[in-house]
Amino acid sequence: MKYRIFAIVALLALVAVSYAVQDGFAPKPAWLERQFQLGLDLAGGTELVYNADTADVAAAEIPSAMESLREVIERRVNAFGVSEPIVTIEHANALGGRTEERLVVQLPGVTDVAKAIELIGKTPSLEFRVERLDMRDTATASTSVDELFAPTGITGRLVQRAAVEFDPTTGAPYIGLMFTDEGGKLFSQVTRDNVGSILAIFLDGTPISFPTIREEIPNGRAQISGQFTIQEAKQIVRDLNYGALPLPIELVGTQTVGPSLGQAAFVAGIRAGIWSLAIIALFLILWYRLPGVVAVVSLCMYVALSLAVFKLIPVTLTAAGIAGFILSIGMAVDANILIFERMKEEIRRGLSVKDAMHEGFHRAWLSIRDSNTASIITAIILFWLGTSAVKGFALTLGVGVVISMFTAITFSRTLLYAIVPNTSSKLSRILFSNGSHF
Amino acid sequence: MYIINNRRWFFGIAAVLFFGSIALMVYPGVPFGIDFTGGTAIEVVYTGERPLQKAIEAALAPLTEVASIQPAGEQSYLIRTKELTPEVKESVLNALHINSAPYTLERYNSTGPSIGSELQRKSYVAIVLVILCIVLFITFVFRKVSAPVPSWKYGVATIVALAHDVVIPAGAFVLWTHYFAAGDIDLLFVTALLAILGYSVHDTIVVFDRVRENLRKNSESRTVESYDVTVGKSITQTFGRSINTSLTIFLVLLALFIFGGEPTRNFSFLLMIGIIAGTYSSIFLASPLLVFFERRQQAKAHAAAQKSTIL
Numbered sequence: 001m002k003y004r005i006f007a008i009v010a011l012l013a014l015v016a017v018s019y020a021v022q023d024g025f026a027p028k029p030a031w032l033e034r035q036f037q038l039g040l041d042l043a044g045g046t047e048l049v050y051n052a053d054t055a056d057v058a059a060a061e062i063p064s065a066m067e068s069l070r071e072v073i074e075r076r077v078n079a080f081g082v083s084e085p086i087v088t089i090e091h092a093n094a095l096g097g098r099t100e101e102r103l104v105v106q107l108p109g110v111t112d113v114a115k116a117i118e119l120i121g122k123t124p125s126l127e128f129r130v131e132r133l134d135m136r137d138t139a140t141a142s143t144s145v146d147e148l149f150a151p152t153g154i155t156g157r158l159v160q161r162a163a164v165e166f167d168p169t170t171g172a173p174y175i176g177l178m179f180t181d182e183g184g185k186l187f188s189q190v191t192r193d194n195v196g197s198i199l200a201i202f203l204d205g206t207p208i209s210f211p212t213i214r215e216e217i218p219n220g221r222a223q224i225s226g227q228f229t230i231q232e233a234k235q236i237v238r239d240l241n242y243g244a245l246p247l248p249i250e251l252v253g254t255q256t257v258g259p260s261l262g263q264a265a266f267v268a269g270i271r272a273g274i275w276s277l278a279i280i281a282l283f284l285i286l287w288y289r290l291p292g293v294v295a296v297v298s299l300c301m302y303v304a305l306s307l308a309v310f311k312l313i314p315v316t317l318t319a320a321g322i323a324g325f326i327l328s329i330g331m332a333v334d335a336n337i338l339i340f341e342r343m344k345e346e347i348r349r350g351l352s353v354k355d356a357m358h359e360g361f362h363r364a365w366l367s368i369r370d371s372n373t374a375s376i377i378t379a380i381i382l383f384w385l386g387t388s389a390v391k392g393f394a395l396t397l398g399v400g401v402v403i404s405m406f407t408a409i410t411f412s413r414t415l416l417y418a419i420v421p422n423t424s425s426k427l428s429r430i431l432f433s434n435g436s437h438f
Numbered sequence: 439m440y441i442i443n444n445r446r447w448f449f450g451i452a453a454v455l456f457f458g459s460i461a462l463m464v465y466p467g468v469p470f471g472i473d474f475t476g477g478t479a480i481e482v483v484y485t486g487e488r489p490l491q492k493a494i495e496a497a498l499a500p501l502t503e504v505a506s507i508q509p510a511g512e513q514s515y516l517i518r519t520k521e522l523t524p525e526v527k528e529s530v531l532n533a534l535h536i537n538s539a540p541y542t543l544e545r546y547n548s549t550g551p552s553i554g555s556e557l558q559r560k561s562y563v564a565i566v567l568v569i570l571c572i573v574l575f576i577t578f579v580f581r582k583v584s585a586p587v588p589s590w591k592y593g594v595a596t597i598v599a600l601a602h603d604v605v606i607p608a609g610a611f612v613l614w615t616h617y618f619a620a621g622d623i624d625l626l627f628v629t630a631l632l633a634i635l636g637y638s639v640h641d642t643i644v645v646f647d648r649v650r651e652n653l654r655k656n657s658e659s660r661t662v663e664s665y666d667v668t669v670g671k672s673i674t675q676t677f678g679r680s681i682n683t684s685l686t687i688f689l690v691l692l693a694l695f696i697f698g699g700e701p702t703r704n705f706s707f708l709l710m711i712g713i714i715a716g717t718y719s720s721i722f723l724a725s726p727l728l729v730f731f732e733r734r735q736q737a738k739a740h741a742a743a744q745k746s747t748i749l
Contacts, residue, residue, distance in 0.1 A: 041701065049553065100556075113546065114524060252550035261481075261544040261701075268699025275697050276690035283686055319701045320626055326694055327633060327709070330687035331640070334679075337686070338644065341679040367647045370579050371640040377571050378636035382629065385564045393629045397636075 007418035010411055014297070017304040021311065034311040038108075039318030039392060042266040044259030045108040046116060049090075050249040052101045057247065066101050069247050073103060073120055084108060103249065113256055128154040130190060131198040149200050149207075152190045158183025162237045164230065165223075173233040175224040184220025192216040208236060269322035276326055277303065280333055288340050290431040291416060295336040298412040302332050305403050306396075315399065321392035328400025331375060335408035338364040343432070353432045354420045361413055368405060375401045442670040445726035452602055452723050459609020468608070469615055471622030472518060474558045476551030477505065478527075480517045481544045482534055488513055489536040497533040502526055508620040510700070514544065516620055521548055561628040568632055569600050572639050576646070583650050586665050587732050595727040596642055599719035603638040604631055607711040614707055621704040630705050634712030637687070641680060642720040648672035649728065666729045673725050684717040 020032050040047050052069060054062050066089050077085040090102040110116055129149035158179050165176040179187050191199070191213050201209045201224060209224050228236070280299065284292035306325065310317065343360035347353060379398030383391055421428040441448065472479050491507055494515060498504050505518040522530060527548075534541060573593040580589040608631070615621040649672040656663050688710060695706040 051550075051552070100552075111543070114528070117524065252553055254546060254548040256543065256546040258483075258542055258544040260542070265699055265701045268697060269702070272694040272696075272698040272702075275693040279689045279693055280686055283689065287682070320629060320705070323694060323698070323702050323705055324633070326690055327637075327687070330683075330690045331637075333686045334640070334683040337679055337682050341676075341682070344678075345675065363651070366651075367644045370647060371643045373579075374572055374575060374639040374643060375636040377575060378568050378632055378639075381564055381568050381571065382632055385560050385567075390625055390629050393626075393633075397633065 003414055003417035006414045010301075010414050011297075014301045014304065014411075017301070017308055021304050021307045034314070036307075036311060037314045037316045038262075038266065039316045039321065040106055040108060040255070040262070041257050041319050042262045042269070042317060043108045044111070044257050044262035045106065046110045046113050046257075047253075047255040048105040048107070048113075048117065048120065048251060049253035049255075050103040050105070050120075051252045052103060053248045053250065054101050062101060065247055066103075069103060069249070073105060076120055077105060077107065077116075101247075102252075109259070111256055111258060113254060117251060117254075127202040128152050128187075128190070129200050129202055130194050131200070133197065149198075149202075152186075152199075154179075154183060154186055154190060158186065164233045164237050173228065173230045175233055175237055177222040177224065179220040179222070181220070187220060187222060188216060188218045265319045269319060269326075273322065273326050273329075276329060280329065284333065284336070288336075290419065291336075291340050291343070294412060294415045294419070295333070295340070297415060298336065298407050299329065299332060301411050302404055302407045303329070305407065306400055309399055309403065310396070313399075315395050316392060317396075318392040320390070321396045324393040324396040325400055328397050328404060331372070331401055332404030332408065334371075335364075335368045335404060336412060338367055339408070339412070347429065347432065353428050354422065357416055357420050357432075361409070365409065368408065372401050372405050441673055441722060442666050442726055442729055445722075445729065448722035448726060449730075452719065455606050455609075456602055459605045459612075462609040462612045463605075466612060466616050468612060469622040470558075471624040471627075472547065472549050472554065473624040474554050474561075476521055476549050476554035478519050478522045478546070478548040480519070480530070480534075480546055481510070481514060482517070482541045483511075483514045483544050484539055484541045485513075486540055488515070489539050491515070493536050494534065497536055498530060501530050501533060510620050521550060557625065561625075564628065564632060565604065565635070568635050569597060572600070572635070573597055576639075576643070579643070580646065580650060583653060585653075586735065587728055591731045592646055592728065595724045595731070596639060598727060599642055599716075599724040600635055600638060602719045602723060603634055603712060603715045606715045607631065607634060607708050610711040611704070611708050615704070619704065619707075626702075626705050627708065630708040630712065633709060634716055637713060638716030638719060641684070641716055642724045644679065645672060645676050645720055645725050646728075648676050649725070665732045669725050669729050673721060677721070680717060680721055684713055688713050 019026065019028065022028075023035075052066060054065070057065050070087050070089055074085065074087040077087060085108070086104075086106040088104045088106075090104050091100075105116075105120065107116055130152050132148060132150045159177055160180045160183070161178045163176050164173055166173055195213050195215060197213055198210050199213050200207045201211070211224060224236070277299070281296045284295045284299075286292070288295065306328075309315070310325075315321065339360050342364045343356045346356035346359045346363075351359060376398055379394045379401065382394035383398065420432075488509075491509060494507055494517070495504065498507075498517070498519070502522060503520045505520065506516075507518075508516045510516045517534075519530070527546075531543065573596055576596050577590045577593040580592045583589050583592070611621075611623075611627065649669055652668050652672050652675075655661075656668065691706045691710045691713065694702060695710065698706055
C-alpha cells in the first residue's frame, strides 16, 4: 500500500516535471519559462579563439590582466549589437608547464566574421570633444551628437593614469585623470580657450560624460564627475587605463556555422532522440512486458529530469551534447535491463514474483553502481581535458548517467513495487516474465 | 562453456581484427583533420548548379595550398586548405563564385597549428588517462577477489579489451572515411572513442561482477568448482543482458545514424562499431582471458611443484 501512494506521488512528479520542461505544448507561467541554451553549431554563429601574449606580465598578474582583457572585448562585442555574446577565458594547459591563456569569443547569429574580427581587434578610443558653440542655437532633437561636438585632439593616448576618487564632502565617486606632459599642455590650452563650454568625453564613439569647463586646468589633471555609481566609475577607469588592450592578442582559430546548417543539425538531433526513444520503448514493452511498460514510464521521467537539469544549470547544447544525451538514454535502459534479467533468473529459481523483484533490485544494484561509476570517470576526464565541444558531450553524458542511476533505483523501483502482485498466479508470471517464455 | 572452451578461436578473431585495424591505420593511414593539424575547412552549399570539382581546384590553386576538395550531398563541397589569413580568406571566398555561381557559406573552420598539436597531445593524454583510471578503479572494485586470480589481473584483462575496443573502431573508421563517406579525425572522433571506452568497461564490469558474485557464493556454500566453469557460468548468466543492452544502444545509434543528420553521422558510425567491439570484447575476450591467466598460474605452480619434488 505504501508503495502505491509513493507511486502516485512519483507519477504526479513526472507530470509536473514534464509540464515545467515542455516548450510550446501548453501555456505556463513566466517563472517557469526557460530556454535551452544552444551551442553555436546548432544556433549558427561564429567562434573566435585568441591567444593572449602574457610574456610581459608577471605570473601573479595574469588572471587580472586576462579579466580586464575579457571585459574590454566583451564591451566591444556588445557594442557590435550581438545578442548574448559569450566571452570566456580558457587556460590551455599544454601539460609541459607552459600555460597558454586564450580568449574564446562566441557570437551567436554572426556570420560576418571579417567585421567581427576587425571590431574586436581595434583599439578603443577615448576622446575629449568640445562643444561647438555655433550649433548651440541651431541644434534640434534630430541633431546627432557627433555634430554637436568638435574634436580637440585629446585622446586616450595622452592619458597617463586614471583612478576612482571620492569627493571629500559628498562622498560621491569621480574619476581623476592624469595626462602625459604632452597631453597636459594640450588639455590646458583647450580648457583655457573654451571656458564655459561642455567638454564631452567619448568612449568608442559614445559620449559617456558631459562635464562643463569651469576654468583653465593647467596642471595636467582633470576630473570627470557625473552621476555614476562606484561600479561604473571603476569600469570607466579601467577603460581609460587600458585604452589599448591590456594584452596583445592574436587570432588562432575561427569557426563559423551557417544558421541553416545549425537549424538542420538541431532538428536532426531532436528527431534522432525521438526515434531512439520510440525504438527503445517498443523493444522494452515487447520483450519485458509489464516491467517494460514501467521502464518506459521511468525513461520518460529520466528524459524530463535531464532536460530540466540542462535548462537549469544551464548546459549549452551542441550536436555532440545531444549525441551524448541520446547515448545516455541507452545507458539508462541498461539499468532496467540488468534488473529485469535478474528478476527473470530469480523467478526461474522458484521465487515468487514479489521476492524475485526485491532480489532483482538488490543484486543488480552492485553492477549498476560499478558500471556507471566507470562511465562517470570517463565523463569527468573528458570534461576536465576537453575544449567546449567535448565538454558539452561530457556534461550531458555525465549528468545523464547520474540521473539514470537515480531514476532506475527510485522511480522504477517505486512503480514496480506498487504493481507487484502478492499472489503468484499464472497471469502474473506471464506479465512479469520476458522474452519468448510464457 | 562454449565460449570458454573455444576461447582460442575468439582470441584469434580479435587478434586478426586488431592487427588488421592497425594495418589500416598505417595504410591508407589515419586521416587527421584540421582540429589536429591546423588548417582551414570550408563548407559551401551552392544554391544553383554546383560547379565541377575541377573548376574549383583550378580556381583555388593560385591562391592557397588546397589539401582536399570533397563533394558532400548534392549541392555542397567540403574544402580543406592550409590555414588562411583573413586576406587570403576573402579572395578564396570570392574565387568560389565560379562563373558567379551563388553559394552560401555553411561552415568555416580555421585552426592554428599550435592549437592543433595541443589538441592532439590532449587527446592522447585523455585516452591514456581514461584507461589508467578505469584499470585502477577495477582493481579497487574487485579488491576482495583474490583467489584464484588476483584483482589486478581483472584490470589487465580490461586493458586488453579496451585496446581492442579503441583500435578496431579506429581501423573501421579509416575504411569508412576512405571508401564511403567524407570525414576525418576530429575532436568528435576522440570523444566517440572515449565514450566507447566508457561503455566497454561498463559491459565488462557487469560480467566480472557476476564472476565475483559466483565465486563468493561458491565459497559460502563450500562448493568446489573449477574457475573456468565459474567464469563460463557467469558469461551465460549475463549473456541475455549484454545482448539486450547492446542491441538497444545499437538501435539508438542506428536512429542517430539515419536521422541524426550529417554532423553526427560519422560519430554514430564510429560508436556503432565501438558497441559491437565492446560487447564482443567483454564476452569473448575479457572473461576468457581471466581463465587464460588462471591456467597459466596453475601451469607455473605445477612446474614449481615439480621442480621442488625433483630437488
